[in-house]
Amino acid sequence: MRSFYAAMRGLLHAVLLGLLGAGIVHIAVLLLVPEFSERDAWSRLSMASDLYKMTRLDAEAGGAPVVKSVDPLFYATACRFDLGEGMVRVKAPGHVPFWSVSVYDRSGHNIYSFNDHTATGGVLDAVVLTPAQMIDVRKDLPEDLQGAIFVEAPIEEGIFVIRAFVPDESWKPIVSHFFEQSSCELQDF
Amino acid sequence: MLKNAFLTLLSLAIAIVGGGGSVWYALKVQDGVGAIRIGQWTAFPDIGTPAADPYSKARVAREGVLALGRAEGLSFVAERDTGGAELKRECTYTIEGGFPTARFWTLYAADQSLGVVETGKPRLAALQSYGVVRQPDNSVIISAGHHPMPGNWLLTDGSGRMYFVLTFYDTPIASSTGLSDVSLPQIVKVGCNA
Numbered sequence: 001m002r003s004f005y006a007a008m009r010g011l012l013h014a015v016l017l018g019l020l021g022a023g024i025v026h027i028a029v030l031l032l033v034p035e036f037s038e039r040d041a042w043s044r045l046s047m048a049s050d051l052y053k054m055t056r057l058d059a060e061a062g063g064a065p066v067v068k069s070v071d072p073l074f075y076a077t078a079c080r081f082d083l084g085e086g087m088v089r090v091k092a093p094g095h096v097p098f099w100s101v102s103v104y105d106r107s108g109h110n111i112y113s114f115n116d117h118t119a120t121g122g123v124l125d126a127v128v129l130t131p132a133q134m135i136d137v138r139k140d141l142p143e144d145l146q147g148a149i150f151v152e153a154p155i156e157e158g159i160f161v162i163r164a165f166v167p168d169e170s171w172k173p174i175v176s177h178f179f180e181q182s183s184c185e186l187q188d189f
Numbered sequence: 190m191l192k193n194a195f196l197t198l199l200s201l202a203i204a205i206v207g208g209g210g211s212v213w214y215a216l217k218v219q220d221g222v223g224a225i226r227i228g229q230w231t232a233f234p235d236i237g238t239p240a241a242d243p244y245s246k247a248r249v250a251r252e253g254v255l256a257l258g259r260a261e262g263l264s265f266v267a268e269r270d271t272g273g274a275e276l277k278r279e280c281t282y283t284i285e286g287g288f289p290t291a292r293f294w295t296l297y298a299a300d301q302s303l304g305v306v307e308t309g310k311p312r313l314a315a316l317q318s319y320g321v322v323r324q325p326d327n328s329v330i331i332s333a334g335h336h337p338m339p340g341n342w343l344l345t346d347g348s349g350r351m352y353f354v355l356t357f358y359d360t361p362i363a364s365s366t367g368l369s370d371v372s373l374p375q376i377v378k379v380g381c382n383a
Contacts, residue, residue: 013196021205029209033247039250040249070354102257104237
């Protein structure tokens with residue numbers, strides 16, 4: 001009988017220790033998921049295309065969507081950049097009912113966002129750069145950058161996403177054309 | 190000796206399976222920390238920002254989400270009607286009420302993964318505010334169901350669980366101060382095709 005109690009106590013001890021361990025494992029796994037995920041937006045995009053290349057996120061371009069673009073009434077396109085190589089300039093001439101832009105860091109956090117009401121004349125022309133590059137640019141602002149929106153981001157690798165509203169079927173070719181004309185390139189300075 | 194080894198293994202098994210499983214479960218459930226509830230609608234204004242909690246961050250990394258920024262818009266998800274029952278794709282619902290200030294909004298019927306419901310027809314299971322008929326007091330009444338209905342008709346199809354996703358674009362409610370006195374439309378069940 002006594003040995004039975006001893007065994008039960010041992011079992012209880014093991015279970016309690018296990019639950020405590022489960023708590024620790026829970027926290028550790030939770031904090032490690034973003035670090036080791038191979039399914040995050042950056043990894044999915046890098047499988048689909050190179051740096052500085054606009055990639056459509058919606059299914060309209062054919063094939064499964066690269067990153068889930070949630071709203072069915074929206075088209076989206078994205079390009080990856082590395083500010084370590086220099087600042088990046090994104091342009092999209094043309095007018096659509098609504099566009100908005102977000103800049104994400106390597107792990108998919110939204111760092112900065114703006115929409116067409118922010119831009120001069122509603123035309124998308126933006127430069128993403130680090131604070132250090134911003135200081136250099138401020139000293140001598142090139143003529144063709146005067147109308148651009150400067151996004152200062154303290155990051156190296158990042159993702160630039162343009163979303164555009166497609167109110168109905170008839171807007172599809174116009175919005176597709178808007179994205180085809182968009183560019184994402186390293187800006188020499 | 191054998192007993193000690195068994196107990197150690199048991200502890201380790203509980204720790205690893207319990208810890209891993211609880212993370213998996215916490216990331217799977219729709220609800221979670223950082224949610225703001227208004228009526229039946231839930232939003233995660235902090236998701237995808239550096240200020241998000243660890244659960245949202247893990248979810249973003251695991252699902253490869255690129256969340257809408259504050260200047261873009263704010264999404265609300267509903268999974269239950271006013272009666273507290275889960276939304277079903279085989280049921281008909283009326284969504285009515287006023288909508289908060291925004292440049293425009295979109296509403297769509299979604300499946301478990303929050304992708305739009307496949308209708309198998311050219312018509313999307315989605316509506317947007319430029320294309321809806323309004324009441325004299327500027328409120329909107331939307332009927333969601335399988336069969337065409339007068340007024341604003343949101344096409345749904347199939348069976349199983351359904352979610353409604355309501356997104357406001359270029360809206361002041363996305364800023365942290367605006368969310369307190371926002372009212373969102375009600376989702377009322379009309380009937381079900383058993």
